Amino acid sequence: MVWLTMFYLSSMIFLAFFSFFCLLSSFFSILFDVSYFIEWDILGINSNFLVMTLILDWMSLMFMSFVSFIASMVLFYSGGYMSGDVNINRFIYLVLAFVLSMIFLIISPNLVSILLGWDGLGLVSYVLVIYYQNEKSANAGMLTALSNRIGDVAILLAISIFGYYGGWNFYFYTDLIEEDSFKILVTLIILAAMTKSAQIPFSAWLPAAMAAPTPVSALVHSSTLVTAGVYLLIRFSAALEGSAAQTTLLLISSLTMFMAGLGANFEYDLKKIIALSTLSQLGVMMSILSLGYPNLAFFHLLSHALFKALLFMCAGAVIHNMKDYQDIRLMGSLVNQMPLTTFCLNLANLALCGMPFLAGFYSKDLILEIALMSSINMIIFFLYFIATGLTVCYTFRLIYYTLTGDYNLHSLSSVTDESYIMTSPMLSLGVGAIFGGALLSWLIFPTPYMICMSLFMKTLALSVSIMGGVLGYLFNFMVVNYSLNSLYFFNYIIYVGSMWFMPFLSTYPTSKSILVMGSMYTKVSDFGWSEFYGGQGIYKVSMSVSNSLQLVQNNSFKVYMLSFIIWVVMIYICI
Template identity: 65%
Template structure:
């Protein structure tokens, strides 16, 4: 009974907060209004500790989307996790995840951002290891260790901001000149890249698929992986041109690597996770070109259809008795017409099909990138990545929806759960209308983009070519699988994300962690302990003991001093 009460209470509460946040966001957007709150926590001897919050149209809109998607995920979890004995613990973890993300969104202060940042890292670890087995433990360890790099970068950035007298980044601007500005912006880029899984920190994102599917829908849409993008959006005015070039190159490589890897993957959830990684590369790329509003626009529209895509995948996995290999699916359109309709809707939105949510943001981003002053390598990476996105999407459509049925046993497969259907309905409406509404709100005036007819038709041509390759080539899947034996190294190389998964696990465990253990023994437990805290303690302790012995007026001490002085005089006379 308690589980039911908590489930419905959290669902209604999140929906109410989401609705109120979007209303206030529109007011702030209309009147160019923002609110900065400073809450004094402790005042002691003219030193005060305060909690600062910022409410502008961006933070309120993002908070509204996070709350709405979280409410749909909790509604979805009511049916997906119905057989779990610890449903209340799962709901508590999801709510803690949401609270950590909200704290990160509305905090302009690096210290309070660290609370939400570390909260996301800790709760994501607890959710990844939710199914308590060896695979989940390994994936959770990879996730938390990768994210610790970003945590360290945030801590170092706090240290570099001490000289400015405030940890609130909104008090700085692009004209602020201080000697550690470049180091600060590099640390913030490093933190954002680790949380958003850019190269070389990409291996943890597919590994985090060990978490329950509702958590994946929440993590990959609006919370954990988008935290890094949101942080860099907020501090984008600090980035220099050289740092933007580095970020653009890494983002385009990440997008290309993820799109290529998804075409060699057979795990349904990992394919969708790699598509998230590809779209994060798109956001980082347009952010590196100095368009934070466009990156935020794609962040919002991507959250809607990506959460829907994960929910559809979870519904399919739940119905076919926990199979995740797409080769064991097929002809699901006959058994699950509603789920397959939503999945096709999310897939087409991901591809940027006109007038769906992904089209308004992705097409505008690609046109701005093609119009920008970029080199040929970046241009080709973006073009090929666009084609690869459509390619793995239609490959997924073929294997799961339209191929012959490959299910191992006869079972009743249907759209049976009302909670799952209603939650997918809410996000489905967002995947249809969300892009147009956001486009009208954020960009009320049309953008003038001038390019040649060939470049204008390039996106459509590459998308059609990718769809043909993704669908038609997989019709000959048996012969393609046989050919893959002759190209085994290439298949393993592209399918393992350019060996990043091996380098991030085996090599990290063998070299980096062992080196860290040795440095800990030599440093923290060795020389720094001898000359640091323990050494200072021993020095003060022995000094205080000698001082105490002098003050005791001991006759032995005076006799010893007398004989030492006498011996010294005799030696001097001789």
């Protein structure tokens, strides 16, 4: 037990120091405009060379710093949240493997080495999702693993296409954008990023992955698994410009943003509401990336990581104190029992909404204004701003149900903020949620953007946010949530609240078509003709021949005489 404590503390401290070192290195890289590209030749096959490549520029160093810092806070937080778990050592190993896979992906500009980190994320995420060994976790883990395998196959196909060019370092081939094979490659990379970042139609796995422990959710939804697809596209952003896939990605990401915001307003599971908010913000990152602003997408990725990790930690503290209840209708008036957690949760929620001068404001407001200045059509315009209003709407709905609503707990519930192990990392991330956006904006955009628009357009984001917040809070005072009148709209509520039947469509066709076809193929082929003419058939022929040879080798006079007579008859016939 002493060894486990030392290992837990040493890994947490190492990640904290590594984060600080990477942040200083990132400052140095920005200040002196320095990047390091390190190659090590491992194997040469004809004209292709398999090389181990590392890229250390301001972007990779800053992202590594954020991943390490959040992982350090998650490990600290896990000391309280997972204290009753008998397999906490296994949990710490899995979290460290998860962080290592993400770091490996961040510093690799080579598709072969990227695949190692990419597959590592998929494998470890599956193990973490099924960490609580029950049927729900097993189903969620299988959905997560199979959805991400589609992206893995796309990366493998992209590696084979890159072999045609003579190498796998994609930094050297951005001038080949006009070639047809390179367009196919970009499409495969976009498909891989869409599966990992859960864009439509691969969105079902992200809320299902909430079966993992809450500290893992804080790590996954802030800076590791779901951001891997966005980061990959940021690195490939030069190849995206002017392609038809870029326009398709803009529409899909805007629909994802709208669908997630709409679904969160009808969800009652605390962790799934926050998961759907992550899905909505991933749509924001993908959409601004497809408009041609990779640095802005990276800016929102980092600022979102700070307050989303804080949001999940606060949700975990609430669930931990609520004896593992996750239904927000069973919570209420937590501001009186958990003031510190309530403060941090409100802070993260307001940062998510884009409250002025919090972390989310600097990136989100800039994204909306840049989108308004870009050449987007009315569909994308409405999807952007309706999704922005829906974000504030479900945030204030969550605030009402959990923090300021009626007291719905048990009469003898003990809900407190006494666990300093869980509250200390929340305060650290709370500082990041307040100051992180401003500091990042000064670092990433030292030269300010020139934004010119009318007063109506300038105040549109603020107006939509206020309207969404008022509606989200006031609807809860009405009888809509608790009366039977809502049953008249039951079908529509089920459709909207179930992510447009996406979990159903992701699992039902698989179980009813692919698995049934596989069962039929197994019966007809593996256990049918293939078995008859394959293993069993060969076995029967071999046994027959073997028995014949055994009979010959028994030195029986009758066998020899019979054989002699047959040979004589055959020779006579031939003559």
